[in-house]
Amino acid sequence: MVRIETERLTLRPFCNADAGEFAYLAGDWVVASMTSDIPYPFSARQAANWLAPARGEVRFAIERQGRLMGGVGFYRRSSGIAELGFWLGRHWWGQGYTTEAARAVLAQGIRKRRLPGFSSAHFIDNPASARVLLKLGFEPMGHATIACAARGRDVEAVTYWLDRNQAVRVLPAYARQEAPRSRWRAWLGRSRPV
Numbered sequence: 771m772v773r774i775e776t777e778r779l780t781l782r783p784f785c786n787a788d789a790g791e792f793a794y795l796a797g798d799w800v801v802a803s804m805t806s807d808i809p810y811p812f813s814a815r816q817a818a819n820w821l822a823p824a825r826g827e828v829r830f831a832i833e834r835q836g837r838l839m840g841g842v843g844f845y846r847r848s849s850g851i852a853e854l855g856f857w858l859g860r861h862w863w864g865q866g867y868t869t870e871a872a873r874a875v876l877a878q879g880i881r882k883r884r885l886p887g888f889s890s891a892h893f894i895d896n897p898a899s900a901r902v903l904l905k906l907g908f909e910p911m912g913h914a915t916i917a918c919a920a921r922g923r924d925v926e927a928v929t930y931w932l933d934r935n936q937a938v939r940v941l942p943a944y945a946r947q948e949a950p951r952s953r954w955r956a957w958l959g960r961s962r963p964v
């Protein structure tokens with residue numbers, strides 16, 4: 771898996787050495803209780819298991835100045851659609867870091883993996899996640915009930931969708947990298963001998 775550099779962040783694969791810090795940051799109730807799959811309490815051993823690469827999953831650690839801050843990634847459904855997920859240690863909330871990291875991961879997924887689109891969801895008591903998804907260009911689709919490991923019960927959630935065409939429009943990094951290639955094709959088209 772590649773590393774991605776954004777304006778302020780490095781997105782890199784998780785490694786075993788992250789387990790302790792990951793358990794500390796993601797095992798915080800305010801984080802774990804808003805995710806479907808992070809239990810509470812969350813031990814370093816559980817974190818190490820969670821970090822083991824799983825088939826169909828793309829997970830990046832969010833890092834700044836060498837410090838692990840959070841995670842962002844997606845897993846592929848059998849339909850090919852990718853389900854986006856993210857979390858950030860509470861110390862760094864409200865500074866646009868998750869939006870910046872998720873935007874780069876979406877752009878990379880669209881560009882490199884030819885994904886047809888992304889889905890995502892947040893629990894109804896999570897307005898910050900709703901705001902992140904809207905800033906990324908997602909649209910609300912409906913409601914669902916999703917199991918929350920930390921709360922130990924099902925929780926009502928809002929589901930979201932971002933299709934490939936909309937993603938290309940709203941992800942500037944993607945557009946910047948695609949433009950030269952399309953200009954090149956246009957030039958080839960014009961210069962073909964008649």
Ligand SMILES: CC(C)(COP(=O)(O)OP(=O)(O)OC[C@H]1O[C@@H](n2cnc3c(N)ncnc32)[C@H](O)[C@@H]1OP(=O)(O)O)[C@@H](O)C(=O)NCCC(=O)NCCS
Nearest residue numbers: 801804857858863864865866867868869892897898899901
């Ligand atoms: C959701 C989460 C990842 C957001 O991370 P972040 O880095 O603070 O996100 P950003 O700074 O990029 O954007 C947050 C937006 O939510 C807004 N926001 C924060 N709290 C809010 C609230 N209570 N009500 C409404 N909006 C809120 C912020 O103002 C910001 O919007 P703005 O840029 O328009 O001002 C972080 O809060 C988190 O990890 N929460 C726990 C885990 C989680 O919810 N994961 C997602 C599961 S779906």
